[in-house]
Amino acid sequence: MLNEERxxxxxxxxxxxxxxxxxxxxxxxYFRSDYIGAQVIKSIISATIxxxxxxxxxxxxxxxxxxxxxxxxxxxxxxxxxxxxxxxxVIGFAVLTYIVYTYRYSKAKKSLKNYYGNLKKLxxxxxxxxx
Amino acid sequence: MRNxxxxxxxxxxxxxxxxxxxxxxxxxxxALVTFFSINKQLGYMARINSGAIVMMVALLCSFLPTGFIxxxxxxxxxxxxxxxxxxxxxxxxxxxLVIALLFFRFSPKDSLVIVVTPLLFGLKIPYLAPxxxxxxxxxxxxxxxxxxVVVYYLIRFISINAPSISAIDAAxxxxxxxxxxDGILDNKEMLVMIAAFAFAVVVVYIIRRLSIDHxxxxxxxxxxxxxxxxxxxxxxxxxxxxSVLGVLFGSLVSLxxxxxxxxxxFSVDYTxxxxxxxxxxxxxxxxxxxxxxTVAAPEKTVKRINAQVGRSTHAGSVHQPARSASGNRxxxxxxxxxxxxxxxxxxTDRDIELEEDTDDYEEI
Numbered sequence: 001m002l003n004e005e006r007x008x009x010x011x012x013x014x015x016x017x018x019x020x021x022x023x024x025x026x027x028x029x030y031f032r033s034d035y036i037g038a039q040v041i042k043s044i045i046s047a048t049i050x051x052x053x054x055x056x057x058x059x060x061x062x063x064x065x066x067x068x069x070x071x072x073x074x075x076x077x078x079x080x081x082x083x084x085x086x087x088x089x090v091i092g093f094a095v096l097t098y099i100v101y102t103y104r105y106s107k108a109k110k111s112l113k114n115y116y117g118n119l120k121k122l123x124x125x126x127x128x129x130x131x
Numbered sequence: 132m133r134n135x136x137x138x139x140x141x142x143x144x145x146x147x148x149x150x151x152x153x154x155x156x157x158x159x160x161x162a163l164v165t166f167f168s169i170n171k172q173l174g175y176m177a178r179i180n181s182g183a184i185v186m187m188v189a190l191l192c193s194f195l196p197t198g199f200i201x202x203x204x205x206x207x208x209x210x211x212x213x214x215x216x217x218x219x220x221x222x223x224x225x226x227x228l229v230i231a232l233l234f235f236r237f238s239p240k241d242s243l244v245i246v247v248t249p250l251l252f253g254l255k256i257p258y259l260a261p262x263x264x265x266x267x268x269x270x271x272x273x274x275x276x277x278x279x280v281v282v283y284y285l286i287r288f289i290s291i292n293a294p295s296i297s298a299i300d301a302a303x304x305x306x307x308x309x310x311x312x313d314g315i316l317d318n319k320e321m322l323v324m325i326a327a328f329a330f331a332v333v334v335v336y337i338i339r340r341l342s343i344d345h346x347x348x349x350x351x352x353x354x355x356x357x358x359x360x361x362x363x364x365x366x367x368x369x370x371x372x373x374s375v376l377g378v379l380f381g382s383l384v385s386l387x388x389x390x391x392x393x394x395x396x397f398s399v400d401y402t403x404x405x406x407x408x409x410x411x412x413x414x415x416x417x418x419x420x421x422x423x424x425t426v427a428a429p430e431k432t433v434k435r436i437n438a439q440v441g442r443s444t445h446a447g448s449v450h451q452p453a454r455s456a457s458g459n460r461x462x463x464x465x466x467x468x469x470x471x472x473x474x475x476x477x478x479t480d481r482d483i484e485l486e487e488d489t490d491d492y493e494e495i
Contacts, residue, residue, distance in 0.1 A: 002414070011418045014407035046232040053225045061312055063305050093233065100237055126411075 006125050013118055021115060024108040036101050043097035047090045055082065139395060147404055147421070159193035162200050165246050166207055168253055172290045173211035197243050204246055212289060216296055218307040219289060226285065226315070230278050241268050241275050248279025249286065255377065257283075259385035261328040262354045265335025266347060266389070267397050273329040280328065284321040288314040320373070323365030331358040347398075351389050355382045 017025075027035060059066055146153060166185045174180050188207075192200045205227050213220040235242060244264060251257045260279065264272035289296070292314060299307050315321075335354035339346050359382050366373040405420045 006411075007416065007418065010409055010411070010416065011405075011407055011420050014409045014418070015405050015420065018407060043236060046236050050229045050232040053228055057222065057225050057308075057312065060305065061309055097236075 003125070003129060006122065006129075009118060009122050009125070013115065013122065016115055020111065024111050024115075027105060027108040028112045032102075032105055035105055036098060039101040040094050040097050043093055044090055047093040048086075051086050051089050135394065142395060150404065155193040158197065158200065159189055161243075161246070162189035162192035162203070164250060165200060165204050168250060169204060169207045169211070169286070172286050173208065173215075175211045175293070176214035179207060179210055201242060201246055208286065215289070215293055216301075216307055218304050219296060219311050222308060222311045222315075223285065223289075226281070230281075234274060234278055239271065239275060241272050244272065244275040245279045245282060248276055249283035252280075252283045256381050256385045256388065257324070257328075258331075258355060258358055258378075258382045259388055261331035261358060262335055262351050262385055262389045263392060263397075265332045265350065265354050266339055266393060268332070268336070270333050270336050273332040276328045276332065277325045280321060280324050281315075284318050284324075285315055288318070319365075319369040320371040323362060323369060323371055323373075327358050327361035327365065330361055331355070347393055348390070351386055351393070355386045358382060 030038070163185065166189060170180050170185065178184070188203050192203060209220055209224055209227070212223045230245075241264060244260060248257060248260045251260050257280075260276050261273075264276060268275075289311070292310070296307055296310060299310070331354040334357045335350045338350035338353050343349070359378055362373050362378050363375065365371060366375075407416075407418050407420065409416050409418075
């Protein structure tokens, strides 16, 4: 026999699985630290590329003066300044990523918890039907 | 008001029925408008200027995810810049790359704003972007709008200065590069716009979340006000030649459009028909879940006024609940129309009960 209550619940679950649930399930596969760690590493890589792109443009902007000055200036101090700027950008971006993805992870987990709750409810409906 | 609500229901019904076609058509229109405006503004590469190519790419965008509109728009801009001068293309590519790496890294839901904001600038109503995003987005939407503003001013700068860029001798690549970078960084008007829009988004967001009556409307007006004030202040401080009348008129029009959008788009739950498949031990299920349609039937409010000796007016109100299309009563879906009727009559059931209680007390 078709059980209407069961079908409604299953439809809701199936629609969640194909929509929002897909992303959440992908997040839910990871441990919290693994997921956030991976995202932070990805962010560090993107920030590094972005930093070097901007740095290259900065050098190109004043290329002639830079080439003239390169023999005169203290390269050590120059490198130190660049590294400092790089550290600020990367750390800032990593912290931002950490905050954003911690929030996203907890949200996904909450949503999945609700989904699992509904799955349990569905299982109990089947049990009830058997008896 | 009732007519408007009925129109809203009709739109909702049409969307629920034909959403499979409506979304691609909307995407197609957005893509067409975007690519044509890019071609009109830049248009240095004759090959991609043809309508056929634009149509083909737009059709492609209509069934691909929305992110592809942004991708193809960026490709169009880059190709035009390349045709103008390779140095310009280099700077634009670096800028797009940085935006992609730092901003799209978070795959924000409102990334389409980056395309829509420059289009709104073209329509002279950029002020709509912060108001609308404050209402439906989060303060983080300020970043997307900021990127959109940068893209608009970049394209405008290139479009205005194209003759002088090509006039510079090709051997002086660095000079061209410098000109474009200066053009982007020294643009005070752009910075003021970004600041004004960011503030407006935050103000609209904060106010619309307050638990006060008409929070959304107040938020919109406050946002538009903050926007105008910051733009005029920026004009005073940096002397950026913002047209005061243009700002005021643009803000008013944006406010008007925002009210319409809020009524028909933002506050409506456009649930759509869903088709899902699943199975259990006994059956395969192919379910088509169609959202229930409520017809905004005219509601009747009956007021009974019984004049009795020694008693003041006794009032009660009877509501006739709305019926769903299928004729079944749907308590969950009646809530909105019921609230409207009580607001219209100016009484709530609770108020009336309280009145009766006081009368009884006096008699005793």
